[in-house]
Amino acid sequence: MDAISPTEAVDAMRDDYIEHDPAADFEHAEQIFQQDNLNFREQIADPKLAHWVNQLHPKYYNFATLFPTAKKRKARKNAKRRVILAKQVEKVFPKLLYPGEHVRFITRGTLNSFVEQYFLGLVALLINRTVFVVTDFRVLLINCDGKGRPHQMKWQIPFEELIVFKPGGMIGSTVFQARDDKKLKFSGVHRDDRKAIESVISERIETAKRAEIAFPHHRGRDPLCPICATPVMMKSNSCQECGDEFVKPIKVAMLSLLLPCLGEFYLAHRGIGLLELFGYAITLMVVMAISTSGEPNAWIVGVILLAFAHIFDAFLTNHVASKGIRSKSLAWKKP
Numbered sequence: 001m002d003a004i005s006p007t008e009a010v011d012a013m014r015d016d017y018i019e020h021d022p023a024a025d026f027e028h029a030e031q032i033f034q035q036d037n038l039n040f041r042e043q044i045a046d047p048k049l050a051h052w053v054n055q056l057h058p059k060y061y062n063f064a065t066l067f068p069t070a071k072k073r074k075a076r077k078n079a080k081r082r083v084i085l086a087k088q089v090e091k092v093f094p095k096l097l098y099p100g101e102h103v104r105f106i107t108r109g110t111l112n113s114f115v116e117q118y119f120l121g122l123v124a125l126l127i128n129r130t131v132f133v134v135t136d137f138r139v140l141l142i143n144c145d146g147k148g149r150p151h152q153m154k155w156q157i158p159f160e161e162l163i164v165f166k167p168g169g170m171i172g173s174t175v176f177q178a179r180d181d182k183k184l185k186f187s188g189v190h191r192d193d194r195k196a197i198e199s200v201i202s203e204r205i206e207t208a209k210r211a212e213i214a215f216p217h218h219r220g221r222d223p224l225c226p227i228c229a230t231p232v233m234m235k236s237n238s239c240q241e242c243g244d245e246f247v248k249p250i251k252v253a254m255l256s257l258l259l260p261c262l263g264e265f266y267l268a269h270r271g272i273g274l275l276e277l278f279g280y281a282i283t284l285m286v287v288m289a290i291s292t293s294g295e296p297n298a299w300i301v302g303v304i305l306l307a308f309a310h311i312f313d314a315f316l317t318n319h320v321a322s323k324g325i326r327s328k329s330l331a332w333k334k335p
């Protein structure tokens with residue numbers, strides 16, 4: 001897939017994916033698509049539901065899959081929740097979505113990371129919140145804040161690479177796995193969304209199999225460039241498409257080795273940075289107390305304790321920084 005640019009590849013595959021009339025030109029197909037959306041909107045009988053659907057621009061979404069038929073009260077509640085979330089993410093759609101790519105579903109959850117939860121505790125939940133955007137071609141996973149506002153780190157799994165997708169299991173959990181990648185478990189996914197997303201994804205996997213065309217990608221799950229959203233190789237130093245330079249995890253680790261918390265501030269995880277600074281201050285006080293206790297060689301214990309704090313934090317921030325791609329230009333500023 002490296003030989004042609006993602007935009008060219010999408011141009012080539014577009015006709016095969018457009019269901020209405022494969023012979024029609026792209027602009028025409030796009031017009032039909034938007035007209036279907038407008039028809040869908042007009043046929044909504046419940047004015048409150050229509051109010052929510054009206055908030056979304058018909059060019060980005062597939063209304064029929066985003067708002068599946070449900071009982072009145074449920075339909076309203078689900079529509080409201082999905083629309084509020086979609087509005088938070090919508091501003092990144094112009095660079096994120098390829099021409100002819102529409103959002104079929106959107107929901108959110110929190111990635112369970114054993115290492116981080118073990119060492120950072122509940123704080124890990126704050127940095128692993130994720131929006132799932134299911135499009136015609138792929139699942140987009142977007143790191144976000146508590147309101148669903150996108151952070152820098154994003155990944156994609158094209159449907160032909162999605163080998164495991166399981167909603168349910170543990171309460172609120174949803175599992176994704178791409179070929180040659182580990183299982184990603186998310187918790188806190190809304191119950192109604194878990195059911196709805198399953199039917200959207202299985203239908204898309206079938207379509208991807210029939211079309212026999214690969215969406216541009218390197219591996220099963222690729223991180224996306226934070227600036228231009230092109231799929232890039234994991235551990236890349238820069239983007240081949242726009243030239244943006246990426247944050248090197250080793251640099252983040254070195255900052256934390258120098259002063260625990262500094263790496264987190266570099267990643268703009270300010271809350272965690274402050275917590276670590278606080279923890280480090282306490283460690284320093286303990287070390288001072290031990291060193292001045294008058295016991296022979298007590299200072300050695302102090303030095304070992306201090307070294308441990310620095311090295312431990314360097315490993316932890318290296319792990320956190322290695323999960324996805326961040327732009328060097330946004331270091332210190334944006335998470």
Ligand SMILES: [Zn+2]
Pocket residue numbers: 225226227228229230239240241242243244
């Ligand atoms: Zn780029």
